[in-house]
Amino acid sequence: MYLVFSLIMFFIGGSMAMIIRAELFQPGLQFVDPQFYNSMVTVHALVMIFGAVMPAGVGLANWMIPIMIGAPDMALPRMNNMSFWIMPFAFALLLSTLFMDGGGPAGGWTMYPPLVLQTGKAFPFLIFAVHFLGISSIMGAINIIATVFNMRAPGMTLMRMPLFVWTWVITAFLLIASLPVLAGAVTMLLTDKYFGTSFFSAAGGGDPVLFQHIFWFFGHPEVYILALPAFGIISQIIPTFARKPLFGYASMVYATASIAILSFFVWAHHMFTVGLPINGELFFMYATMLIAVPTGVKVFNWIATMWKGAMTFEAPMLFALAFVVLFTIGGFSGLMLGITPVDFQYHDTYFVVAHFHYVLLTGAIFALMASAYYWLPKWTGNMYDEKLGKIHFWASAISANVLFFPQHFLGLAGMPRRIPDYSVQFADFNMISSLGGFAYGISQLLFVYIVVKCVLGGKKATGQVWDGARGLEWTLSSPPPYHSFSKPPKVTKALMEY
Amino acid sequence: MFLKKSMIRFLTKFSVVFASLFLLSSNLALAAWGLNMTQGVTPISQDVYNMHMTSLYVVTIIGILVFSVMFWSIFQHRKSKGVKPAKFSHSTTVEIIWTLIPFAIIVALAIPATKLLARMDDTSKSEITIKATGYQWKWKYDYIDEDITIYSNLAADSVDASQKNSGIDPKTADNYLRNTDTALVLPVGKKIRIMTTASDVIHAWWVPDLGWKRDAIPGFINDNWTVINKEGVYRGQCAEICGKGHGYMPIVVKAVPEKEYTAWVQETKVALNSKQDSGDKVLSMDDLKSKGAAVFKANCQACHQANGQGIKGVFPAIDGSPLANLKENIPAHIHQVIYGKGIMPAFGEQLSDTDIASVITFTRNNWGNKTGDIIQPKDVLASRKK
Ligand code: HEM
Ligand SMILES: [Cu+2]
Ligand SMILES: [Cu+2]
Numbered sequence: 001m002y003l004v005f006s007l008i009m010f011f012i013g014g015s016m017a018m019i020i021r022a023e024l025f026q027p028g029l030q031f032v033d034p035q036f037y038n039s040m041v042t043v044h045a046l047v048m049i050f051g052a053v054m055p056a057g058v059g060l061a062n063w064m065i066p067i068m069i070g071a072p073d074m075a076l077p078r079m080n081n082m083s084f085w086i087m088p089f090a091f092a093l094l095l096s097t098l099f100m101d102g103g104g105p106a107g108g109w110t111m112y113p114p115l116v117l118q119t120g121k122a123f124p125f126l127i128f129a130v131h132f133l134g135i136s137s138i139m140g141a142i143n144i145i146a147t148v149f150n151m152r153a154p155g156m157t158l159m160r161m162p163l164f165v166w167t168w169v170i171t172a173f174l175l176i177a178s179l180p181v182l183a184g185a186v187t188m189l190l191t192d193k194y195f196g197t198s199f200f201s202a203a204g205g206g207d208p209v210l211f212q213h214i215f216w217f218f219g220h221p222e223v224y225i226l227a228l229p230a231f232g233i234i235s236q237i238i239p240t241f242a243r244k245p246l247f248g249y250a251s252m253v254y255a256t257a258s259i260a261i262l263s264f265f266v267w268a269h270h271m272f273t274v275g276l277p278i279n280g281e282l283f284f285m286y287a288t289m290l291i292a293v294p295t296g297v298k299v300f301n302w303i304a305t306m307w308k309g310a311m312t313f314e315a316p317m318l319f320a321l322a323f324v325v326l327f328t329i330g331g332f333s334g335l336m337l338g339i340t341p342v343d344f345q346y347h348d349t350y351f352v353v354a355h356f357h358y359v360l361l362t363g364a365i366f367a368l369m370a371s372a373y374y375w376l377p378k379w380t381g382n383m384y385d386e387k388l389g390k391i392h393f394w395a396s397a398i399s400a401n402v403l404f405f406p407q408h409f410l411g412l413a414g415m416p417r418r419i420p421d422y423s424v425q426f427a428d429f430n431m432i433s434s435l436g437g438f439a440y441g442i443s444q445l446l447f448v449y450i451v452v453k454c455v456l457g458g459k460k461a462t463g464q465v466w467d468g469a470r471g472l473e474w475t476l477s478s479p480p481p482y483h484s485f486s487k488p489p490k491v492t493k494a495l496m497e498y
Numbered sequence: 499m500f501l502k503k504s505m506i507r508f509l510t511k512f513s514v515v516f517a518s519l520f521l522l523s524s525n526l527a528l529a530a531w532g533l534n535m536t537q538g539v540t541p542i543s544q545d546v547y548n549m550h551m552t553s554l555y556v557v558t559i560i561g562i563l564v565f566s567v568m569f570w571s572i573f574q575h576r577k578s579k580g581v582k583p584a585k586f587s588h589s590t591t592v593e594i595i596w597t598l599i600p601f602a603i604i605v606a607l608a609i610p611a612t613k614l615l616a617r618m619d620d621t622s623k624s625e626i627t628i629k630a631t632g633y634q635w636k637w638k639y640d641y642i643d644e645d646i647t648i649y650s651n652l653a654a655d656s657v658d659a660s661q662k663n664s665g666i667d668p669k670t671a672d673n674y675l676r677n678t679d680t681a682l683v684l685p686v687g688k689k690i691r692i693m694t695t696a697s698d699v700i701h702a703w704w705v706p707d708l709g710w711k712r713d714a715i716p717g718f719i720n721d722n723w724t725v726i727n728k729e730g731v732y733r734g735q736c737a738e739i740c741g742k743g744h745g746y747m748p749i750v751v752k753a754v755p756e757k758e759y760t761a762w763v764q765e766t767k768v769a770l771n772s773k774q775d776s777g778d779k780v781l782s783m784d785d786l787k788s789k790g791a792a793v794f795k796a797n798c799q800a801c802h803q804a805n806g807q808g809i810k811g812v813f814p815a816i817d818g819s820p821l822a823n824l825k826e827n828i829p830a831h832i833h834q835v836i837y838g839k840g841i842m843p844a845f846g847e848q849l850s851d852t853d854i855a856s857v858i859t860f861t862r863n864n865w866g867n868k869t870g871d872i873i874q875p876k877d878v879l880a881s882r883k884k
Contacts, residue, residue: 027668029660034742035809101811108739114716115699115741118841120811202717208700209715243577245587273702274713275720278619282612289604296600297593303568304592308584310577321572325565332557339607341614342550344710345535348702348737412535414706416737419745421660423676424669 001084002059003372007448009051009091010365014441016044021437024430029421037420038106039098045109049226050133051091053360056368057229058083058140061168064375065144067473068162070153070491072483075146083139090132097122108418110219111186113200113211117193127190134179141172153472155491159253162471163246166253167232170260174221174228177264182218185211209274216267224263226360228256230327230367231298234320236471237374238302241317242309243468248301255294255301262291272343281340288338292331299328314466315389319370322397323363330358333408348418351411357404362397369396369447376451377465381479382458388450395443402436536706539728539753543709545614553607560603618710621723624691628682632694632701632714632736633843635743635800639682644763646770649848651796652746653677660746661804675745676733679796681752685759686726694720698843699741705734705751713738726753743800779852783859783872790860793853797845798861806865817865828871831858832881846882851875 019040023031032040062080066073074080097104102120105111111126119126148161148169189211191197198204200211239246246252268276268284276284302324311317333355337343346352369392376384406429411417415426422430461478472491476484537547575581629640637650652660656675659666668674684690694703694714704711708724711734726732736747754762781789795804798816802808806817821827821834835854838844845854855873862869 027674028664028666029662033662034745035812038739038742038744102809103811106742112700112739115739118699118741118812202715207718209718242575243583244585247586248588248593250588251593273711274715275718278615281615285611285615286608289608292604293597293600297597299564300596301593303564303571306568306571306575308571308581308586309575310581310583311572311575312577321568324568328561328564332561335557335604336550336553339549339553339611341611341618342546342553344618344712345546345550345706347711409533413533414536414734416704416735416745418739419735421668421675421745423674 002055002062005084005087006052006054006056006059007451009047009055011444012095013044013047013052014444016040016047017437018441020044021434023420024422025434026431027422027424027427032420034420035103035106038108038418039104041418042105042107042109043094043098046094046105046129047091048360049109049222050130051087053226053364053368054133054137055087057168057171057226058137058144060164060229060233060368060371060375061140061144063379064473065147065165065168066151067476067480067484068165068471069148069151069156070472070485070489071147071151072485074143075151076143079139079143083136083143086132086136086139090129090136093125093132094129097125100125110212110215111189112215113189113192113208116189123193124190127186130186131183134183137175138179141175144168144172145176153485153488153491156472159250160491162232163235163249163252163256164229164232167228167235167256170256171225171228174225174260174263178218178221178225181214182222185214185218188214209271212271212274213267216270217264219270220267221260221263223356223359224259226364228260230323230364231256233367233371233374234302234323237316237320237370238305238324239470240374240466240468241314241320242306242311244305244309246301247304247307248297251297252301255297258294259291262287262294266291269338269340269343272340273347285338285340289335292335292338295331299324299331312468314373314386315384315393316370316374318390318393318397319366319373322393323366323370326358326362326366326397326400330355330363333358346411348416349411350407350415350417353417354404354407354411357407361404362400366396369393372447372451374466375473376454377461378473378476378478378480380455380458381461381477382454383461384450384454384458388446388453392443392446392450395446396440399436399439399443403433403440404436406430406432406436538707538709539726539730539732540708540724541727542614542618542724543707545617546709549611549614552610556603556607621691621721624689624723626685626688627691627693628684629693629695629719630682630703630714632696632698632703632740632747634698634741634841635736635747636797637678637682637703637736637747637749638697638848641763644767646763646766647847648680648682648766650678650680650682650750652748653679654792654795656746656748657795657799673733676735676748676750678748678750681731681750683752683754683759683762684726685756686729686753687756689723689725692722692724694722698841700738701736701740701747702738703734703749704737705732705749707732707734708751711737726751729753729755746800779875781852781855781874783863786856786859786872787863789852790856790858791864793849793857794860797849798857801842806861806867816861817867822861822867823869825869825871828873828877829881831862832873832878836878836881851878851882854878 023037062074100121102122104122105119105126107116148165188199192199192201198206200206200208235246235252266284266288268280269288272281337346337355373384373389410426410429415422463477464474465478472489535547535550537544627642629642631638640647655671656677658664659668659671659674694712695718696714696716698716701714702711703714710722712720712722730753732751734749736744801813802816806815808815816822821831835858836844836846852875855875855878858873862871
C-alpha cells in the first residue's frame with residue numbers, strides 16, 4: 001500500500017519536475033508563469049520528500065522488518081493503518097492548493113518567512129498538510145520501535161539484526177526527535193499569519209532567521225531520515241550478491257548511530273550566508289566536515305564487502321553499485337559545501353541542486369529501486385524480467401548523470417536556484433540537463449511495466465530467491481504466508497552467516 | 499593470464515578517462531567562467547577560488563583511489579570468473595586506519611578554511627560604506643557617506659524579452675536578465691563596506707566576481723566588505739527566493755578609477771536634486787500617460803500585470819477597481835502609492851512626485867479605466883505634506 005502510494009507520488013512529483021525542466025529547456029519564458037514555476041519547485045520537493053521517499057521507506061519497514069526479525073506482523077497494526085490513511089488525505093490537501101486563487105505554496109519547500117506568509121488561500125492547507133504528514137510519520141516510527149524492541153524471535157539479538165532493521169530503528173528515533181520541531185515551527189508560522197504573533201517578524205521584535213534555525217534543526221536530520229534506510233538496503237544487497245558477509249557489521253552500526261547524532265549538530269550549514277557570528281560558522285563547518293568520517297567508513301566497508309567476493313550483477317546489485325559511486329559523488333560535493341568560505345559562492349546555486357539530487361535521486365531513489373528488485377520475487381512469488389530490469393538500470397543511471405552532472409557547472413558559473421528563466425550564458429548546460437531529465441522520466445515508465453508484469457506472473461521464485469541471500473525472510477516461501485511467522489523461529493548464528 | 503590482461507586493459511582505460519577528466523578540470527580552471535567558479539577580481543575571491551580548487555582536487559583524488567579499488571574488485575571478483583568467495587568479515591586495524599585517514603584530510607582542509615573565513619569577516623578600516631536593500635523586486639543602494647540613494651531595476655529590454663512568449667529572442671537583449679537600468683558604481687582599489695538588508699522578504703546579494711553572497715534580511719543588517727582590483731562591469735543576481743520576481747532582480751557593479759568615481763558622485767547628486775523639486779509644473783494628459791506607462795512597467799507590472807488584472811487571490815486588479823475609477827478615491831489612490839498597503843511597498847521614497855502623478859494618471863486612463871482624471875505633481879506633493 002505504502003509502496004504503491006509512494007510510486008504514484010513519485011510520478012506526480014516527477015511530472016512537476018518535467019514541467020520545471022521543460023521551462024528551463026531554453027532561455028525565455030515559454031510555458032508557465034514565474035509564480036506557477038515557483039509553486040512547481042515547492043510542491044515537487046514536498047511531494048518527493050514526504051510523498052515518495054519517506055512512505056516508501058516506511059512501507060519497506062512495515063513489510064520487511066517483521067519478516068526479518070521473525071515476528072508475525074507489526075506490533076501495532078491499527079496504528080499502522082491510521083498512519084497510512086492520513087497520507088492520501090494530507091496530499092489531497094496539498095495538491096488541491098494548486099487549483100486555488102493565488103496558486104499553491106511558492107516559497108520553496110523550506111517555507112522561509114516572511115515570503116511564505118505572502119502565500120494566498122493555500123497557506124493553511126500547506127501548514128495542515130505538513131502537520132498531518134508529521135503525525136503519520138511519527139506513528140509509523142513508534143510502531144517500528146515497538147516492533148523491533150518487543151517482537152524479535154528468540155536468538156535474534158540486537159547485534160544479529162540485519163542492517164536494514166538497525167538503520168530503521170535509528171531513523172525512527174530521528175523521526176520522533178525532529179518532526180515535532182517542524183510541527184512547532186509551522187504552527188508559529190500559522191499564528192504569525194492569522195493571530196498577530198510575530199515570532200518571525202522583525203517589525204514585531206521577532207526574527208526571520210529564527211525560523212531557519214528551527215526548520216533546519218528538523219531539516220538536516222530529515223535528510224538522514226531519507227538516507228539511512230537507503231544505507232540499510234545497500235548493506236543487505238551487496239553481501240547477497242558478493243556471497244560474502246558484510247564487512248565490519250559492528251562499525252556499520254556505530255557509524256550509522258554517529259551520523260544520526262551528528263546530524264543534530266550541523267543544521268546551520270544551510271545558513272552560512274545569513275550572517276552568523278564567526279564562531280558559530282566555524283563550529284558548524286567543523287561538525288559538518290566531521291560527518292564525512294562515519295560516511296566514509298560505510299563506503300569503505302561496502303567496498304571491502306565486495307573485495308574477494310564472488311559477485312554477480314542482477315538489477316538490485318547494479319542499482320546498489322551505482323548507489324555507492326553516485327552517493328559518494330554527492331558526498332564529495334557535500335564536503336565542499338561544508339567549507340564555509342567557499343559555500344558563500346556555492347550556496348543557493350545549481351551546485352546545491354546537483355548535490356542534493358545526487359544524494360536523493362541517485363542515492364535514496366536508486367536504493368529504493370534496488371530494494372524493489374531485490375524483494376519483488378519474495379513479495380509476488382514471481383521473478384521479474386531480468387533483461388528489462390537491466391535496461392531500466394542503464395537508462396536510469398546514464399540519464400540521471402546527464403540530468404544532474406551539468407548542474408554542477410551551472411552553479412559554479414553563477415546560476416542561482418529556483419529561477420524560472422536565466423541568462424543566455426547558461427543555455428547549453430540547461431538544455432543538456434533537460435534532455436537528461438526527459439530521458440530519466442521516460443525510463444521510469446519501464447519500471448512500472450516491469451513491476452506490473454512481475455505481479456501478474458513470471459517464472460516462479462523459490463523461497464531462497466537469491467543463492468547468496470541470508471536472513472529469516474529467505475527461509476519463508478515466496479510469497480510469504482499472511483502472518484509471516486505464526487510460530488517464532490529459532491535464530492541461530494549459523495542462519496545469518498556464510 | 500587472460501584475467502590479468504583484461505584487467506590491465508580495463509585499468510588503463512579507467513585511469514586514462516579519470517586523468518583526462520582531472521586535467522580537463524584544471525584546464526577549465528584557467529578558462530574560468532563557464533564551467534568553473536570564477537577567480538573574480540578581489541583578493542578574497544582569488545582565495546575562495548583557490549580553496550575551491552584545493553577541495554576539488556582532494557575529492558577527485560580520493561574518488562579515483564576509492565573507485566579504482568571498487569572497479570578492480572568488480573572486474574576481478576566475479577562469480578563468472580569462477581572465484582570462491584572469501585569469508586573474512588572484519589579487521590579492526592583496517593577499520594581504524596580508514597577512520598583516521600579521512601579525519602586527517604578533514605583537519606588539513608579545515609585549517610586554511612578557518613584562516614580564510616577570519617579574513618572575510620574583518621570589515622574594519624573600510625573607506626566607503628554602501629547599504630544594499632532588497633525590495634520585491636529591485637535593489638536600493640544608499641551611499642552612506644555621500645547622501646546618494648539610487649534604485650536598480652531590471653533593464654527594460656530584458657523586461658520585454660522575459661514576458662511569457664514575448665517572441666523576442668533573449669539573445670537580443672543586452673545581458674539578458676543580468677542587466678539593470680542603473681549600476682552600482684564603485685571605485686577600484688578601496689576597501690568598501692557593503693551592508694545588506696531588505697524591506698519585505700529575504701533576498702541575497704551576490705556578485706560572483708566579488709567572491710561571496712550574503713542574505714539581505716528585513717530588520718537586520720549584515721556586514722561585508724570588498725576591494726575590487728580591476729576596472730570592469732561585474733554582474734550577479736538575487737540568490738534567495740523572494741517571490742515571483744526572484745529571477746528578475748539582477749545586480750550590476752561598475753568598478754571605475756577613483757577620479758571617475760568622484761565625478762560620478764557629483765553628477766549623481768546634482769541629478770537627484772533636480773529630480774526632487776518637480777514644483778508647480780503642469781503636464782499634459784499625453785505626457786503623463788506616456789511617462790506613467792514607463793513607470794508602471796518598471797515598478798508595478800510585476801505584481802499588477804501588464805493588463806492591469808493582477809493575479810487572483812494575491813495581487814488585486816487595477817483595471818476596473820473602485821480605487822482607480824471613483825472620483826472620491828483619488829486622494830486614497832495617491833496615498834496608497836506613496837505609503838503602500840499590506841505587501842505593496844511604499845513608493846513615496848523611490849519615485850518623484852512627477853513619477854507618481856504620471857503613473858496614477860496612467861492607471862486611471864488605461865485598459866477599461868476611462869476616468870479622464872489628470873493628477874499633477876503638486877497633488878502628490880500636497881498628499882505627502884499631510
Ligand atoms: C525525476 C527526477 C527529478 C528531476 C528532473 C528533478 C528536478 C528538479 C529541479 C529542476 C528542481 C528545481 C531546482 C531549483 O530551481 O531550485 C528540483 C528541486 C528539488 N528536488 Fe528534484 N528532481 C527530481 C527528483 C527528485 C527527487 C527524487 C527528490 C527527493 C527525494 C527531489 C528533491 C528535490 C528538492 C528537495 C528540491 C528543492 C526544492 C526547493 O528548492 O525548495 N527531486 N528538482
Ligand atoms: Cu544539511
Ligand atoms: Cu530573490
